[in-house]
Amino acid sequence: MHHGPGRPMGPRIPLTPQQREALSGPDFVLPQASDTFELGRRLAAVLRAGDLLVLTGPLGAGKTALVQGIGAGLGVGGTVVSPTFVIARVHRGPLPLVHVDAYRLRSMAEVDDLDLDVDAADAVTAVEWGAGLVEQLSDAHLEIAIDRAEVGEERYVRLFPHGGDWAERVASLR
Numbered sequence: 001m002h003h004g005p006g007r008p009m010g011p012r013i014p015l016t017p018q019q020r021e022a023l024s025g026p027d028f029v030l031p032q033a034s035d036t037f038e039l040g041r042r043l044a045a046v047l048r049a050g051d052l053l054v055l056t057g058p059l060g061a062g063k064t065a066l067v068q069g070i071g072a073g074l075g076v077g078g079t080v081v082s083p084t085f086v087i088a089r090v091h092r093g094p095l096p097l098v099h100v101d102a103y104r105l106r107s108m109a110e111v112d113d114l115d116l117d118v119d120a121a122d123a124v125t126a127v128e129w130g131a132g133l134v135e136q137l138s139d140a141h142l143e144i145a146i147d148r149a150e151v152g153e154e155r156y157v158r159l160f161p162h163g164g165d166w167a168e169r170v171a172s173l174r
């Protein structure tokens with residue numbers, strides 16, 4: 001049997017998403033706030049009715065800033081602000097945007113009970129602080145993980161596709 005250079009020596013062991021993440025750099029490096037906004041605008045171009053976006057990252061990471069860019073890209077009305085005091089805000093437009101702050105929600109039922117005047121199937125739903133809570137709302141979602149640099153203002157974004165055709169859509173953004 002021939003073992004030439006560059007030939008695989010055996011079966012490849014697939015990496016877990018965590019291992020892959022540790023090996024690779026972030027998908028996007030964002031030096032300033034306008035870059036976060038711009039990434040949101042670009043992301044909006046691949047969004048469709050029924051999409052669920054789960055934004056993770058510490059306070060001040062830029063989750064709301066990214067949703068502001070998404071709102072601009074979707075062309076929705078109203079200013080996208082932190083929804084902290086209202087839990088959820090609906091922005092009307094060709095493709096409506098539901099912006100949720102799940103910080104004080106403790107169960108999926110509470111999310112379902114919000115009784116928004118738009119059907120999630122007809123809108124894009126972007127949730128801050130919803131990790132581990134809202135994934136079950138949809139059979140597919142995009143996790144958007146934002147992190148701050150330890151020193152300086154730079155932000156790092158990783159996109160984790162979960163189900164549906166998110167992997168293809170994410171690949172088209174890179």
Ligand SMILES: Nc1ncnc2c1ncn2[C@@H]1O[C@H](COP(=O)(O)OP(=O)(O)O)[C@@H](O)[C@H]1O
Pocket residue numbers: 030031032033034035036057058059060061062063064065066082128153154155
């Ligand atoms: N890439 C970036 N570089 C520098 N500042 C940023 C960047 N992205 C966002 N910001 C700023 O960080 C601050 C907090 O952002 P915000 O979206 O409110 O965070 P979060 O919703 O995650 O708590 C805002 O002033 C925002 O303009």
Ligand SMILES: [Mg+2]
Pocket residue numbers: 063064082083128
């Ligand atoms: Mg926020």
